[in-house]
Amino acid sequence: MLNNLIFVLNCGSSSIKFSILNPQNKTKYLSGLVECLFLKNTYIKWKCLETTYKKHIGSYISHKEALNFIFDQVLLKEKDVYKNIVGIGHRVVHGGNKINQSALIDDTIISFIEEAAPFAPLHNPLNLTGIKIAIEKFPALSKKNVAVFDTSFYHNMPKTSFLYAIPYIFYQKYHIRRYGAHGISHDYVAHETSVILKKSFTSLNIITCHLGNGCSISAIRNGVCVDTSMGLTPLEGLVMGTRSGDIDPSIIFFMYQKLGISIDKINTILNKESGLLGISKKSSDFRYLEKNYSTDKSVKLSIDIFCHRLSKYIASYICLMDNRLDAVVFTGGIGENVSLIRQITLSKLYLMGLKIDIKKNFLIKNGKSGLINTSNSIPVLVIPTDEELLIAKKTMKIISSI
Ligand code: ADP
Numbered sequence: 001m002l003n004n005l006i007f008v009l010n011c012g013s014s015s016i017k018f019s020i021l022n023p024q025n026k027t028k029y030l031s032g033l034v035e036c037l038f039l040k041n042t043y044i045k046w047k048c049l050e051t052t053y054k055k056h057i058g059s060y061i062s063h064k065e066a067l068n069f070i071f072d073q074v075l076l077k078e079k080d081v082y083k084n085i086v087g088i089g090h091r092v093v094h095g096g097n098k099i100n101q102s103a104l105i106d107d108t109i110i111s112f113i114e115e116a117a118p119f120a121p122l123h124n125p126l127n128l129t130g131i132k133i134a135i136e137k138f139p140a141l142s143k144k145n146v147a148v149f150d151t152s153f154y155h156n157m158p159k160t161s162f163l164y165a166i167p168y169i170f171y172q173k174y175h176i177r178r179y180g181a182h183g184i185s186h187d188y189v190a191h192e193t194s195v196i197l198k199k200s201f202t203s204l205n206i207i208t209c210h211l212g213n214g215c216s217i218s219a220i221r222n223g224v225c226v227d228t229s230m231g232l233t234p235l236e237g238l239v240m241g242t243r244s245g246d247i248d249p250s251i252i253f254f255m256y257q258k259l260g261i262s263i264d265k266i267n268t269i270l271n272k273e274s275g276l277l278g279i280s281k282k283s284s285d286f287r288y289l290e291k292n293y294s295t296d297k298s299v300k301l302s303i304d305i306f307c308h309r310l311s312k313y314i315a316s317y318i319c320l321m322d323n324r325l326d327a328v329v330f331t332g333g334i335g336e337n338v339s340l341i342r343q344i345t346l347s348k349l350y351l352m353g354l355k356i357d358i359k360k361n362f363l364i365k366n367g368k369s370g371l372i373n374t375s376n377s378i379p380v381l382v383i384p385t386d387e388e389l390l391i392a393k394k395t396m397k398i399i400s401s402i
Pocket of ligand 1: 211212213214241284285286287288290332333334337338366
């Protein structure tokens, strides 16, 4: 039914995802993506009611220009869908220390998102650009914009997980702690797991791995996230496309003091030149890396380090499970599509009761979900994430209550 639709906007650092969907019947009427922002060929793809479009929209296009294109050239032209939008849901990466759940956007919420920007400098400012343009372009819905935060999912983590072992004053006074990221995706696949395994969410003990350009892993005990790999910012934890994940902080002192590299440059190295790209020296894109695994030594090394770190995290999270692990779940572009990663990682976890079925594993990709374990193993699931659907559901819940 073309009514009660939610427009979902996800402004990322190099791409913008958008969709219009009905959260009740889960139908997506429109979905689109702008890619290659600030690069030579910025393009947009969208699909509306069975018709697919792809257009080059210019060179070195900014988020603001791309958003204007989405609103003026895509949404306004799809009037049947557009006129049935009742609310707008925004993905916001970091809620800082003041917001712990989805919220109707007003000036106070905007100021909280601004305050949290130093903790997600690549994301929060862009999320705000999306919010401001949506308010301007949809004046009739200006009071029906909802922020759904990735950090909310981690709000109930215990202090033992979220505190760093640095002087307590840095937490008390400056709110330095582990906040987590990708919470919307972990939350979505955790709820899907409870449906698939037919177990109540509040008794679910699982480990969820979101492996995309950014990668993170969460331990969920009795339906509550009790630990996660991303920290104060999305730089900590697993090896990622271009981010280092965990390193000894002394490397930063060495780069600065002994090598004379500026702090800004170190920031760029750790966020944009490290991870799979840094080790392989070729690419951060798994489509390329997977193809060259057996022929290129640097590529092989980058993937082996990626899986080594991931398997160590899974093993360490098993000890948080209260003596029962219901499932390990893979999601995100890599988690959903790259059977090689799942195979290498899980083969290291045999002793922990995780046994992969090679055939099943090989067949699960391209949006399929399913179990990839043998019959004598703890369940291992692949579940395609759908952050847009969860954002739409949370948005509808909030605007229905005002
Ligand atoms: P983001 O974190 O930006 O949402 P995604 O979840 O889309 O990222 O994941 C991007 C990663 O997934 C990239 O490394 C990409 O190469 C990889 N990926 C996506 N689809 C495939 C595929 N079909 N085969 C191999 N790798 C894929």
